[in-house]
Amino acid sequence: MPERPATQGQLRLDGVAKSFGAAQALRDVTLAAAPGTFLVLLGPSGCGKSTLLRVLAGLEAPTAGQVFINGRDATGLPPASRGIAMVFQSYALFPHLSVAENIIFGLRARGVGRAERDARLSRTAQMMGLAGLLDRRPAQLSGGQQQRVALARAVVAEAPICLMDEPLSNLDAKLRAEMRREIRALQQRLGITMVYVTHDQAEAMSMADQVVLMRDGCVEQDATPAELYARPATTFAASFIGTPPMSLLRLVPGAHGAEVAGAPGLAVARIDAAGATLGIRPEEVAPTDGAGLPVRVLAAEFLGAETVLACAVGDGAEVMQARIPGHHALPAGTHLRLRLPPALHLFDAHTGRRLPEPVRENAFA
Structure with a gap:
C-alpha cells in the first residue's frame, strides 16, 4: 500500500446532531480519532451508533455540526468523495x-485500470487468505469466508479509513472470536483508521484503541478500554461494561460512616459519602471469615473457571454480584460475608456522574 500524507486517516466530528422529524438520533456528538486508530462505537440498540456511522460515510446528512475526514471538511461531500471504505452487517x-x-467490483465502478485492479486483487487475496477461492461464488463459501470477502472488498480500495457496521453479528461465537483477532491484526498491519460499530462489549474491549460509549444519541464516555473499565464516568458506563457488570449500591448515613442500604451498623465509607451510589466490581470481592458485608446468596452460576454469585445485601434492600475463582456449590439462602476492595467507586446518586475520587477507606479492606 502506498505511503499516505500525515492527515490521511484523521477523523473529527464537531457538534454533530441528526434528527428524523421529531426524533433526535444524535445530540452534539464531538469526538476525534488519530490516524491508525481502531475506534469502536459501542452501545445498546437505538443509541445512535449506526446513525453516526452513516453520517461519517455520507449516507446521512447531519442536521447540525461538521464532519472532518482526512484533514478536510467533508460534511457536504458524497460518499464516493470521502476516501473511505465500508463493510456492511x-x-x-x-x-x-x-x-x-x-x-474488485468497486474498483471497476471507479474506472481503475485492469492492470492496477489485478495487482490490488492479487495483494489483497494473499493477505486475506482468499487466493484459492477467487473463482467461487458466495454461496459456496462459509460464513467466515464470506466475511473475509467483504473485508477484502474494503481493503482493496486502499482507503485510509474503513467503517464497519456490526460485521460479525451473523457469525457463531467461536468464529466471532477468530474474526475479532483477524480484523484487529489486519487493521494494525495496514495501519488504517477503523471505525467499528458493535453492541458487544467483548468486541469493543478486545479490539479497540479507543471506545466511544453512546447512550440516547450522546457520547457517554470516550476513553481507552482500560480506562473505561477502571474509571467508568457514569453509572451507565459502569453497568454496561463488565461481565457481570459493576454492582451499584445505595449508601445511607450510619452511626460511624456511610453504610450500604439494608446493612446497618457496618460503615464502608466516610460519612460524607452517604447519599451517593457505591460501585463495586464483582471480581474484587471475596468471601471472608472476618468482618465483611453480610449477604445472602440468591443464585450461584458455575462457569467452569469461576462461580458468579447473585447476592442480597443485608436485609435484601440491595443486590450485588460476586465473581469468585473456582467451583463453589452454594445453595440459595446461604449467608456469607464479603470482603470489599480498598478502592471503591462513587457516583452522584442524581446525575449518575462519577465523583472526583473513589472511596479509599472502608471497614472491610
Whole structure:
C-alpha cells in the first residue's frame, strides 16, 4: 500500500446532531480519532451508533455540526468523495459474481485500470487468505469466508479509513472470536483508521484503541478500554461494561460512616459519602471469615473457571454480584460475608456522574 500524507486517516466530528422529524438520533456528538486508530462505537440498540456511522460515510446528512475526514471538511461531500471504505452487517456480496469479481467490483465502478485492479486483487487475496477461492461464488463459501470477502472488498480500495457496521453479528461465537483477532491484526498491519460499530462489549474491549460509549444519541464516555473499565464516568458506563457488570449500591448515613442500604451498623465509607451510589466490581470481592458485608446468596452460576454469585445485601434492600475463582456449590439462602476492595467507586446518586475520587477507606479492606 502506498505511503499516505500525515492527515490521511484523521477523523473529527464537531457538534454533530441528526434528527428524523421529531426524533433526535444524535445530540452534539464531538469526538476525534488519530490516524491508525481502531475506534469502536459501542452501545445498546437505538443509541445512535449506526446513525453516526452513516453520517461519517455520507449516507446521512447531519442536521447540525461538521464532519472532518482526512484533514478536510467533508460534511457536504458524497460518499464516493470521502476516501473511505465500508463493510456492511449483511456483507452485501453479489451472489452471481465470483469472489474475485466481488472484491474488485468497486474498483471497476471507479474506472481503475485492469492492470492496477489485478495487482490490488492479487495483494489483497494473499493477505486475506482468499487466493484459492477467487473463482467461487458466495454461496459456496462459509460464513467466515464470506466475511473475509467483504473485508477484502474494503481493503482493496486502499482507503485510509474503513467503517464497519456490526460485521460479525451473523457469525457463531467461536468464529466471532477468530474474526475479532483477524480484523484487529489486519487493521494494525495496514495501519488504517477503523471505525467499528458493535453492541458487544467483548468486541469493543478486545479490539479497540479507543471506545466511544453512546447512550440516547450522546457520547457517554470516550476513553481507552482500560480506562473505561477502571474509571467508568457514569453509572451507565459502569453497568454496561463488565461481565457481570459493576454492582451499584445505595449508601445511607450510619452511626460511624456511610453504610450500604439494608446493612446497618457496618460503615464502608466516610460519612460524607452517604447519599451517593457505591460501585463495586464483582471480581474484587471475596468471601471472608472476618468482618465483611453480610449477604445472602440468591443464585450461584458455575462457569467452569469461576462461580458468579447473585447476592442480597443485608436485609435484601440491595443486590450485588460476586465473581469468585473456582467451583463453589452454594445453595440459595446461604449467608456469607464479603470482603470489599480498598478502592471503591462513587457516583452522584442524581446525575449518575462519577465523583472526583473513589472511596479509599472502608471497614472491610
